[in-house]
Amino acid sequence: MKTRLSAAGATLLALLVTVLAFGQPAHAAAGFSVAGGKLYDANGAEFIMRGVNHAHTWYPQQTSSFADVKALGANTVRVVLSSGDRWTRNTNADVANVISLCKANRLICVLEVHDTTGYGEQSGAITLDRAVDYWLSLADVLAGQERYVIVNIGNEPYGNQNYASWATDSANAIKRLRAGGLTHTIMVDAPNWGQDWSFTMRDNAASVFAADPARNTVFSIHMYGVFDTAAEISDYLGRFRTAGLPIVVGEFGFNHSDGNPDEDAILAYSQANGIGWLGWSWSGNGGGVEYLDLATNFNPASLSDWGQRLFNGVNGIRQTSREASVFGGTPPPTTPPPTTPPPTTSPPTTPPPNGGCTATFTVTNQWQGGFQGEVRVTAGARAITGWTAGWTFANGQRVTQSWNVALTSSGTTVTARNTDYNGRLAAGASASFGFLGSWTGTNSLPVVSCTAS
Missing domain, CATH: 3.20.20.80 (Glycosidases)
Structure with missing residues (x-):
């Protein structure tokens, strides 16, 4: 099987290229x-x-x-x-x-x-x-x-x-x-x-x-x-x-x-x-x-x-x-399941009567100095073609990794936008994204805003 490897002389090269993100298949395919x-x-x-x-x-x-x-x-x-x-x-x-x-x-x-x-x-x-x-x-x-x-x-x-x-x-x-x-x-x-x-x-x-x-x-x-x-x-x-x-x-x-x-x-x-x-x-x-x-x-x-x-x-x-x-089994979730039950969830804002979206913030797992979070975005009374969620951490928390989202941070302010494959939501439908973060002292939940397009 394996032999002893040496990393001596290996150079750390930056990954200079990215590939186009293709959307999640919308219908059954011939295979994977x-x-x-x-x-x-x-x-x-x-x-x-x-x-x-x-x-x-x-x-x-x-x-x-x-x-x-x-x-x-x-x-x-x-x-x-x-x-x-x-x-x-x-x-x-x-x-x-x-x-x-x-x-x-x-x-x-x-x-x-x-x-x-x-x-x-x-x-x-x-x-x-x-x-x-x-x-x-x-x-x-x-x-x-x-x-x-x-x-x-x-x-x-x-x-x-x-x-x-x-x-x-x-x-x-x-x-x-x-x-x-x-x-x-x-x-x-x-x-x-x-x-x-x-x-x-x-x-x-x-x-x-x-x-x-x-x-x-x-x-x-x-x-x-x-x-x-x-x-x-x-x-x-x-x-x-x-x-x-x-x-x-x-x-x-x-x-x-x-x-x-x-x-x-x-x-x-x-x-x-x-x-x-x-x-x-x-x-x-x-x-x-x-x-x-x-x-x-x-x-x-x-x-x-x-x-x-x-x-x-x-x-x-x-x-x-x-x-x-x-x-014929239960399909896996689109984001990893938490290893412990979510301890807290912030309340959503009242859904707007015509379209729009709401978002909830959940800490799905937490350990000393770090945590895993999930934000769930839900469309209002009408279908939406895209969404942007945002929040500001009150205790200096930072996002270190994220998935199923295009996420940017400026200080403690976080802006999260849909990807190509999870922006279109039917009325009342939801999409979620996850992230890892760091915290020190207190990890209070922020209030999340959501705007739809």
Whole structure:
């Protein structure tokens, strides 16, 4: 799996490009789609991955694992496959069976080719172009499964050497898949054994996204020893959020040979910001990282400490996972649910008789020095095409991050405007946005104003 990485010599480059924010799908689509930096299922419901990786290609007999991870609350499984270049090829029939197992257990399938791992440094690793050959050979199996399958082109497609062509190679791979008729959401992994310490993916993600004719690409970062502080985690993921680019944590653990990742910060930041994640891995690890097994010997009744943390801990799978709506379950909320009941809500102003809007301010979670808030905007007696909410903090609070909104601050005064996809509201309908903030001493609730257009 992973090797020790060094961040020495890496330069911090500013993200200079942003992408257009596409609105939330207004109607059912053929499959998953990307809009405004978020992932939506075929019903147009936002989908946030909460799941695990499963090493199917090395343990093809462990087919009960799909039901086991579902029973523990997962909504997604990332499945390790092989093109046949480094391990035994997963045949078309086998991949079709994997997809059927995912669907039978109401799991979204992220399928990945593992043979690309560490290309340029790892002996025998294949190119992304070769991985595309494998995906195109599965065209008959993948066709019609866009509602349930996401295609992860190649696992950790470069090591710590010769990774400069990552952007060009990723863009070309996406274009080949589209030209070959694949319409699924595509996932691309970062170089540097997935950890992108060189910021190659971060600084070229917008151009790779733009190379996809369908604008239906999701980026995947793997977080191990490189991401051992909360600041590194929030900075990396936050830059994708700011740019409106979809990002998931495709792999992470609680420890590793290259360092000690901050798994609590990964889980907390992802939950606060609606970012999907997939823990490594269900069972069967070797090579000295057996401690990354979530279940001992594939036994769901024998979870490791890591498994207990990921499935049952704070911000873990049981607490935060929502089944994809394509299976008939309850769609996930458009903003992350609070980890504690909202303690206080400011009263709304009286709705104007003709149109207009009102807004309520809620503290959904609070800790020493910080809090998570939500503002809900509700249209009045007539439909509106846009809204602006505003308030002034009385105790010096500051907004540090926000989502589902275009938010600006001037001192303690905050102005929040709708995004492209949540400004149009029918009469009486609501939209909400969230944010993280800091406070000292007192965190009193402000009065929120709302104007509509």
